[in-house]
Every structure is written in structure tokens, then in C-alpha cells.
Amino acid sequence: MKLLTKTNIYTTITTVLLFAMGIFVVYQVILQKLDKEVDKQLLSAKTKIVKGLNSGILPNEFLSNLGQKVYIKKIDKQTIFDNKFIEYIEHQTSASKSDEDILQRELLFQTVVDGKTYEITVCSSLTEGKKTGEYIIVVVLVFLLVSVIILFLLNRLISAFIWSPFYDTLSKIKTWNIKKNEILDFKTTDIDEFHLLNDTVKDLTRQIQADYHNLKEFTENVSHEAQTPLSIISTKIELLMQESNYSEKQHKLLVQTYNATQRLYKLNEGLILLTRIENKQFVETSSIDLVQAIEEKIEVLEDFIEAKQIIVEKTFNTQVTKDINPVLLTILLNNLFINAIKYNLEKNGTIKITLNEDSISVENTSISDKIDKQFLFDRFNKNSISGSLGLGLSLIKKIVDFYNWHVTYSHKDGTHKFKIYM
Amino acid sequence: MRILIIEDEKSLREDVVDYLSENGYKCDFATTIKSAIQKLNDVVYSCALVDVGLPDGSGIEIVEHIKKNNPEMGVIIVTAKNSLEDKLQGLKIGADDYLTKPFHLSELSARVYSVLRRRNFGGKNKLVFEGIEIDTTEKKVIANNIQLQLTKKEYEILVYLASNPTHLITKEALAEAIWGDKAEMATSFDFVYSQIKNLKKKLNEVDVKNYIKVVYGMGYKFKE
Numbered sequence: 157m158k159l160l161t162k163t164n165i166y167t168t169i170t171t172v173l174l175f176a177m178g179i180f181v182v183y184q185v186i187l188q189k190l191d192k193e194v195d196k197q198l199l200s201a202k203t204k205i206v207k208g209l210n211s212g213i214l215p216n217e218f219l220s221n222l223g224q225k226v227y228i229k230k231i232d233k234q235t236i237f238d239n240k241f242i243e244y245i246e247h248q249t250s251a252s253k254s255d256e257d258i259l260q261r262e263l264l265f266q267t268v269v270d271g272k273t274y275e276i277t278v279c280s281s282l283t284e285g286k287k288t289g290e291y292i293i294v295v296v297l298v299f300l301l302v303s304v305i306i307l308f309l310l311n312r313l314i315s316a317f318i319w320s321p322f323y324d325t326l327s328k329i330k331t332w333n334i335k336k337n338e339i340l341d342f343k344t345t346d347i348d349e350f351h352l353l354n355d356t357v358k359d360l361t362r363q364i365q366a367d368y369h370n371l372k373e374f375t376e377n378v379s380h381e382a383q384t385p386l387s388i389i390s391t392k393i394e395l396l397m398q399e400s401n402y403s404e405k406q407h408k409l410l411v412q413t414y415n416a417t418q419r420l421y422k423l424n425e426g427l428i429l430l431t432r433i434e435n436k437q438f439v440e441t442s443s444i445d446l447v448q449a450i451e452e453k454i455e456v457l458e459d460f461i462e463a464k465q466i467i468v469e470k471t472f473n474t475q476v477t478k479d480i481n482p483v484l485l486t487i488l489l490n491n492l493f494i495n496a497i498k499y500n501l502e503k504n505g506t507i508k509i510t511l512n513e514d515s516i517s518v519e520n521t522s523i524s525d526k527i528d529k530q531f532l533f534d535r536f537n538k539n540s541i542s543g544s545l546g547l548g549l550s551l552i553k554k555i556v557d558f559y560n561w562h563v564t565y566s567h568k569d570g571t572h573k574f575k576i577y578m
Numbered sequence: 579m580r581i582l583i584i585e586d587e588k589s590l591r592e593d594v595v596d597y598l599s600e601n602g603y604k605c606d607f608a609t610t611i612k613s614a615i616q617k618l619n620d621v622v623y624s625c626a627l628v629d630v631g632l633p634d635g636s637g638i639e640i641v642e643h644i645k646k647n648n649p650e651m652g653v654i655i656v657t658a659k660n661s662l663e664d665k666l667q668g669l670k671i672g673a674d675d676y677l678t679k680p681f682h683l684s685e686l687s688a689r690v691y692s693v694l695r696r697r698n699f700g701g702k703n704k705l706v707f708e709g710i711e712i713d714t715t716e717k718k719v720i721a722n723n724i725q726l727q728l729t730k731k732e733y734e735i736l737v738y739l740a741s742n743p744t745h746l747i748t749k750e751a752l753a754e755a756i757w758g759d760k761a762e763m764a765t766s767f768d769f770v771y772s773q774i775k776n777l778k779k780k781l782n783e784v785d786v787k788n789y790i791k792v793v794y795g796m797g798y799k800f801k802e
Contacts, residue, residue: 384587387680391593394683397746397796411795418750421680422762456760459731463767486759494763 160315168308175300179293186289191261194280195241198263201226201278202239209269225279233273236266243282258283321345325354332361334368335434376435379428386424390417426547429487433554438481446476446511453489454509460497464505471510478578480559488555491548492574496520499572517575526567533563552576579694582626583607584614584640585656586633590679594627597683598690600744610634615643625652625693627686630668638667645672652693656681682751684742691741705740707801709786712740721786731756732777735770739790739800748797774798 201224209228241263248256259282266275324343332340340361342354393414402410432438454461454468461468478485496507499522508519533553552574556563562577581598585591586609595605606621608614611634618626618640626644628637637655644651654675655668668676674693677686695703695714705712711720717733719726728736738755739747749770753761757769764770778790791799 383680388589390680391590391683394746394748394751395593395597397748397793407795414748414796459757459769460760460763460767463769490759494760498763498766 160312160319163315164308164311167311168304171304171307175304179296179300182296183289183293186292187286190282190285190289194261194282194285195263197224198241198261198278198280199239201280202263202265202276205276205278206267206269209267209274225277227277227279229275229277231266231273231275233266236268236273238265240264256283259286318347321347321350322353325350325357329357329361334365337365337369372431375427376431379424379431382424383428386417386421390414390421393417423547426551430547430551430554433484433551433558436558438484438558441479441481443477443479444482444485446478446516447472449485449489450509450511450516453486453493457493457497460494461507464497464500465503466497466500467504467506469506469508471508473510473512476511476513476578484555484558487551488576491552492518492576495548495574496572499524515575515577517573519571519573521570522572524572527565527572532565579625580604580606580621580623581690582614582617582621582623584611584626584632584637585609585629586631587629593683594686597745598687601687601742603690611637611639614640618644618648622648623651624697625654625690627690628653628655628673630655630657638671641668641671641673650697652690652697654686654689654693682748682754684738684745684747684751685755687745688738688741688755705737707740707743707789710781710789712737721781722784724784726780726784728777728780731773732780735773736777739798743800746793746797746799750797752798 205226205228241261243259243261246258246260248258260279261282262277262279264275264277266273268274321343328340328342332338340358342358345351345354393410396410397414450470450472454470493507496518497520499520500507501521501523505521506519508517510517510519533549553563556576559578564575564577566573566575579602581603583591583594583598583605585594585607591607591609595607598605606617606623608617609632611632614626614628626640628640630637637657641653641655644653649672653673654677655673656677656679657668674696675689677689692714703713703715705714709722712718713720714737719728719733719736734756735752738752749765750761753764753770756773757764774790774792781787781789789801791802793799
């Protein structure tokens, strides 16, 4: 989730909750105020009624002036009680309008005038007041809603503006490539934290780059410098082998030393080749017919294909010509085909080679299981059954990367498939 | 057959001189361009082995000098760099062959033989041993007066072994000479061994039994 979305969600939820609580409180206050106001009116009506009764004016005469319903009843009781407020809902039916539930509040009291006891009810409708309260709430609600939306949008705008240097930094780090010797340049910002972040990232990348180059240089130097002593050792052992009269033990030691040296030598050669590809030492290209190239490579491997009685199926869907370095193409095709032969069934396996306008795929039956994709193209991730150096796939990957191509691996029913999209 | 070896690295130079001498060549050596040109002016050589990287310049200069003054001479250039440019430049100015360091000494010997044969020095286009004769022009092998029917690979192996007659050839060197960059695969397939087996069988059929000895774990020798 994006940072801005997350902060927006939180602020929106808090604002809405706060506003909802506020509205609830306001509504309750309004209702209470309303009740108090009505009670005041009812009490003032009571005073007027009592006054009227005392001065002998007929109650009915001033009823119309009061705007409230008044019911007066004469009773025979001597004891009287004081004010009683009652609230109830009255169901009103009228012919002209639809049925209505009207909230009523009434004041019930008893009074003695000229020795006669009266029970008086003053009744007032709460509905009007309540409606006003609801109107107020609706207005407040609409206002709040609009302010939430405005706040939300404003917040987004401001955040986007404030965080823009951060996103700039992020996108630049994302596209940063250690292999390209580029120095990161960030948007200037007046926010201290972002400034610090940019400076830290700059320092870090500079450090990483320096370390990377040192390491790379070191590996290259080691490989190159090792070449000469290695070849001297190899030659000397070959010369030692020319001597005869070795004991069985000496003979064995010599053979083992020679084999290990050969292995080390091949390994070093492979590493140098990888470095040379990385250092773009194979830039010169020529236009090569891929169909012809594939045919040639397969022909050279004919001995090995025959030895395992492998059936090679070639499907050339189109004639493809590519501008590519001939050395790299040879390494690429050789490694693809050699792997397909080496890891094939001991007998009667198949290799399917398919060439399309933009892709070449090599499928082979195999004794080995699916290869773990994660480490597939890593150096020295060798299959347990092979005695090889484990550089083949890594070379394929390096060449594919060099041309900005793309290689995929899939495994289905005991068949390994490598496909290169060109 | 006199060969000039121009190489500044002492250890390698000594090995090359020793190995080629054992194969019947007379060897001189030089360590700089200057001393090499001096020697070339004084003595007539059949072939020169030129290292490209010399302390006082590029060996290419020597190749140019040879081609100008003694175009008959065979030239093999040797370089530590596996670079295509050096190879192309070397061959363009007239070098006969090209070797990349490091190389198997047996490979060098085979190349020297092949260059000398192509340049037709002393009519040496036949490798002759007791009971066996290899005609490298016609690509024919005659053993006990019978022409052998060899496959291409068998023939190549035989010539390679015969051009290093007294030396032990490791199976790696043999695989590299015959299968090139597929050598690793050839060794893993035991191809060298099976070819040798066929070759020996064909020689046995015509009663030639003294040649090609298997040295366990190491390689092969053409003769004792």
C-alpha cells in the first residue's frame, strides 16, 4: 500500500469518527435544550391559566391565545400534587394528510381556585422543535461531509507535494545499476529528513560502487595473473610425465595432480571468458544466418549425438539473420547444445530445436530432475550428476543479458526446455 | 631442420627448446626483437616461433621482418591474449599458424610439423616409421604395405601422435587437438580412448603391434 493512501485512510477514518461523535453530542444537546424550552413554555402557560382562573376569566377564552391545548377538569379531591411532565406519542389520523406520529409533551397539575380543585393539562407538540433539530443536524452533516472531502483532497495534494522528493529518490535508487558507473543525483529538498536520506543513499552507493569495482578488478587480476603460473605448472607436469620408471604411487600422484591442474585451468579460462563478456570485449558483430549457424554447431557435435543415439529434431519456422558477435554466438549455441547432449538420456533421447523470428528454444529429454530455477544461472551451481564446471548456464545468461535478450527455463514430463527470446 | 624460438619467459622457452629438440629439431632462441632479428640475419631457419608480447615491442614486427626477407620460412605466432585481433593481424601479415598460451607442448610440436610440411621443407610430407608410413599430403596410412581404412578422427589422432613420436601425449592434449573447444566433452565421453582402441585394432589387423602404447591414467605414446 502506498504511504499516501495509508495516511489518507487513517486521517479520513479519524475525521469521520470524530465528526460522528460530534454530531451525536450536538444532537443530544439540541434535544435537551428543546425539552427545556418547551417545559418553560408549559410552565408559563400554567402561570397564565392559574392567573386566569383566579381572576374568573373563562379558561376557553384565552386558550386560543396560548397556542397550546389546555384541558381543565374539576375534581373532588382535596389533596393536590404538583407539576408532572409526561411525554408520549400521539397517533393522528387526518383525511387530508397521511397519518402522523406526533411527539407530545404535557404538563399535568392541580390547583385550587375558590375552594374548588381543578386538574389541568397543558399540552405542546415537540415535533416542530425536533424537526428543526434534525434540519440543523442535516446541515451540519452536509457541511462536515464537504469539509472531509476537501480535507482529504487537500491532504493528498499537500502530501504528494511534500513527499515528491522521497518518491524521486526512490525511483532513482530503483533504476540504479551498479554496473553502470553512474552517480546518483537527487532532487533538492528543504526537508531535513529527506536531505539526510539522500546524502546517506549517495554515500552508500558510492561506497558500494567502489567496493564492487575493487572486487571486480581483483577477480579479473587473479584470473589473469593465475593464467601464467597455471600454464607453467601444467607444462611442467606434462614434462614430468615424459619420464618413465615411476613407482605406482608416484604415477598415481602425478595423474591426480595433472587432472586437478587441468580442471583449475579450465575453470580459470571460463572465469576469464565471463569477465571478458562482462567487460564488453566482444562488441564487433557480423550478420549471421542462425539456421546455418545451428546446422554447423550440430554437425560438429555429431560424434556426441551419435554416441548417445540422440534424435535431433530441427524446426526452422523462418530464416533468421542476426547482427551478433560470432564468438558469443558460438559459445551460446555450444553451451545450449552441449548441455542438451550431456544431460540427455543414456540412449534414445531427443533434442528439439525450434527457431522462430524472435526466439530459439532447445528441448531435451533428461535423466535429471527439474533444476531449481532460483540458482539456475548462478556460477558453480552444478547438477549433481555432472562433472562439469558449472559455468555453462552462467555463460548463456551472460550472453543473453549482453544482448538484452531473455532466457526462460521450463521442465515438463522429464523434458528440460531453454528458450531464448531475441 | 632449424627452428628459432623467440620467447622472453625463461621457463616456457626452456621447455619448448627441450621438447622440440627431443623431437629432432635443432633449436635456437632469442628473448628480444633485436636479438631475434640479429639471429635471423645470421642463420637460415626453417621455422620461427614468435611470442607477440616481447619486452622491446610486439612480435608482429619480427613476423613482418621475416616475411620481407625470408618469405619461405614458416612462422607460428604465440600470444597470451586470447584476442581475435592479434590472431587476425598475425595471419594477415603472413604467419602460418597461431597458438594461444598456454598450449600443450605436443600441440606445438604437431603445429611445427604441420607448418614445415606445408612449406615443404626437405620434401618432408611423409612420416615414416618401421612398418608404418603416413603420407600427410595424400592423407594415406600404409602399414605393412597395406593401406589402412581410417576415419578422419583416427587419422588425425595418428598424425598427432606420430608428430610427437617419443613423447607421452596426455588425453587432454589429444582431445583438444582433435575436438577443439568440445575437448571437455570428448574426455567425459571417453572418446579419445575409444578412437585409440579402434586405431590399435586396425593396426593389429595388419600385424603392426609396436605402436601406440596406453600409459594408464596419463595418456598415450606413439612408440617407446
